[in-house]
Structures are given as C-alpha cells and as structure tokens.
Amino acid sequence: MNPIAPHITAFLRERLPIQRGASPNTCESYAYTFQLLFEFASARFKVTPSKLCIEQLDSILVMDFLAFIESERGNSPRTRNARLAAIKSFMRFVEHRLPSVLEQSLRILAIPSKKSDKPLIGYLTVSEIQAILNAPDIKTRAGIRDRAMLHLCFAAGLRVSELTGLLLSAVILQPTPAVKIMGKGRRERSLPLWKQTAKDIRAWISVRGDVRSPELFVNARGEAMSRVGFTYLLRKYAGMAVKSCSSLEGKQISPHVLRHSCAMMIYQATGDLRKVALWLGHAHMQTSEIYLRADPMEKIDAIEAVPPPALKRGRFSVPDKLIASLRGPDTQR
Numbered sequence: 532m533n534p535i536a537p538h539i540t541a542f543l544r545e546r547l548p549i550q551r552g553a554s555p556n557t558c559e560s561y562a563y564t565f566q567l568l569f570e571f572a573s574a575r576f577k578v579t580p581s582k583l584c585i586e587q588l589d590s591i592l593v594m595d596f597l598a599f600i601e602s603e604r605g606n607s608p609r610t611r612n613a614r615l616a617a618i619k620s621f622m623r624f625v626e627h628r629l630p631s632v633l634e635q636s637l638r639i640l641a642i643p644s645k646k647s648d649k650p651l652i653g654y655l656t657v658s659e660i661q662a663i664l665n666a667p668d669i670k671t672r673a674g675i676r677d678r679a680m681l682h683l684c685f686a687a688g689l690r691v692s693e694l695t696g697l698l699l700s701a702v703i704l705q706p707t708p709a710v711k712i713m714g715k716g717r718r719e720r721s722l723p724l725w726k727q728t729a730k731d732i733r734a735w736i737s738v739r740g741d742v743r744s745p746e747l748f749v750n751a752r753g754e755a756m757s758r759v760g761f762t763y764l765l766r767k768y769a770g771m772a773v774k775s776c777s778s779l780e781g782k783q784i785s786p787h788v789l790r791h792s793c794a795m796m797i798y799q800a801t802g803d804l805r806k807v808a809l810w811l812g813h814a815h816m817q818t819s820e821i822y823l824r825a826d827p828m829e830k831i832d833a834i835e836a837v838p839p840p841a842l843k844r845g846r847f848s849v850p851d852k853l854i855a856s857l858r859g860p861d862t863q864r
Contacts, residue, residue: 535587575592596614653788654791655779660792676748681768683710684786689712693712708728735747
C-alpha cells in the first residue's frame with residue numbers, strides 16, 4: 532500500500548505551480564477538491580486523511596464522492612465536472628510515479644463528465660448598472676474605494692479574482708488610462724478605460740494611503756480585498772440601489788453578472804463576438820457565444836430578415852347548432 536500524502540503534496544506544490552505554471556486560483560481550487568475528497572474517504576475507511584493510500588482511491592470511491600457532492604452539498608453538474616477533472620489530473624500524475632496503479636487510474640479516467648443545462652446568462656441594463664454605481668457614498672474613503680471597484684469590475688468585464696488580484700503597478704493613468712490584467716491560463720491583456728472609470732480610480736489612489744499590500748484595492752486593515760468581501764459589498768449596494776431602480780428587486784447579482792453586463796454592452800454596441808472574446812480574455816470564441824444566445828435583438832433581426840411563408844387564408848365555417856347555442860333566448864325567435 533502506498534501512502535497518498537507524499538504524492539498529493541508533490542502534485543500541489545510541484546506539478547501544478549512549477550511544471551504546469553497553474554495560477555494560484557487553480558491551485559487553490561484543486562486543493563479544495565482534494566480536501567473534500569479526503570474528508571469523504573476518511574469517513575468511509577475510518578482513518579485519518581494522512582493514513583489514506585493510493586489504492587483506496589478507486590473508481591467506486593470517486594463515483595460515490597461525485598454523487599455525494601451533488602446530493603448532499605448541492606453542487607451543480609458543472610462543479611461536479613470540475614472536481615472530477617482535478618482528480619483525473621492527479622491520477623495522470625500518479626501513473627508516472629506508480630506504474631502499479633495504471634489499471635486503477637484508467638478506470639477513474641473513464642468516468643464520464645455529466646451533461647448540464649446551459650441557461651441564458653443574467654445581465655443588467657445600463658440604468659441598473661448606473662443605480663448600483665451611484666449607491667456608494669463618495670464623500671467617504673470606503674465609498675470612493677467601492678465606487679472605483681464596482682466601476683472597474685463592470686467597465687473592464689473582470690473576473691472577481693482578476694479584480695481583487697489587480698496590482699497597483701498594473702494601472703496606467705498616463706497618457707492613455709488602461710489596466711493590465713493577468714487572466715486565466717496566464718493570458719495577459721491590456722484594457723483601455725473610460726475617462727469616468729479612470730477618474731474614479733484616480734480618486735481612490737489619492738486616498739488609498741501608504742499600505743504594504745501591492746494590490747490596488749485593500750480593505751480597512753490594509754490587506755488585499757477578498758472575493759468574499761467584494762461580493763458582500765456588491766450585494767449591499769445592489770440592495771441600496773433598489774430604491775432608485777425597482778427593476779433590480781429580486782435579481783441575483785454577483786460579480787460575474789457585472790462581467791456579463793459588460794460583455795452584453797460590448798456585443799450590442801459592436802455586433803462582434805471576436806471583440807467580446809478579446810475584451811474578456813476568452814481563450815476560445817465558443818465561450819463568447821453565450822452572449823449571442825442571450826441577446827433578443829439578434830433573433831428579432833433574424834426573423835425580420837426572413838420573409839414569412841405565404842399561406843392561403845380561409846374563412847372558418849361555424850356549424851348552425853353552435854351559432855344557435857351562442858344566441859341568447861331573446862334572439863332565438
């Protein structure tokens with residue numbers, strides 16, 4: 532029996548960050564997957580996680596674990612597939628270190644991903660975005676920071692990890708305001724900023740103060756703003772904005788909704804999915820097609836461009852008995 536601890540340590544500390552150059556977010560996501568898996572296996576085999584062995588990580592355990600996170604934890608099929616992808620990546624790594632687990636690994640690699648529904652994306656209108664951006668009190672330091680964060684997240688279409696991880700040194704205010712973003716897959720992109728967005732960022736930098744954290748946005752303790760912290764602030768201001776924009780009431784608003792809203796705005800202004808993909812940092816054009824499906828104007832243009840079929844019109848002949856039944860007693864004379 533081969534202990535699993537040294538192999539998972541090598542996978543998370545060497546394979547992912549050094550050999551594959553995975554981002555800190557990817558490493559964190561993979562680590563959380565194995566935290567859940569080992570807790571599940573530990574409860575099943577009645578041993579501590581540090582005592583688990585590779586041989587215990589078989590296809591039956593993995594399938595039971597996937598069923599558990601869906602039924603007990605309420606994870607979506609998409610999350611389930613992401614956990615499975617992390618486990619498969621680990622097993623491919625172990626194959627080269629322990630050839631004896633090849634057959635065991637093949638059975639895990641054969642577990643299929645689960646198909647999931649692809650609902651239309653949610654996004655906000657310009658008036659709804661304006662209401663949220665106007666919610667922070669820009670007479671306070673926190674309000675200036677929050678306005679700048681919200682504005683930049685929307686205007687640049689940033690993922691929440693890109694926003695909270697943005698360095699102060701990545702902001703360029705002269706001669707043309709822009710930000711340099713390190714996105715998924717370590718793909719860097721440079722995005723120009725609206726004058727008003729740049730103005731809000733300048734206002735924040737002027738009151739940010741001398742803090743040790745290199746990130747642009749920091750919390751009250753001078754530490755980098757967390758994803759949870761930004762999500763909390765966004766929902767707080769969305770709730771405040773309901774007073775001036777009633778259409779926001781009942782909407783599920785998350786940082787990714789701001790990203791979708793930016794993408795829809797770009798697509799509706801340009802009609803070019805390629806520009807949307809470049810702006811958002813998508814690796815493949817297919818990823819941007821969700822905005823094509825969500826835009827009703829595309830369907831209206833399509834149906835107006837196609838002439839409807841010429842149909843023969845006729846007159847419906849009503850039976851006499853039906854006409855008689857519809858007549859009132861006074862008319863039946």
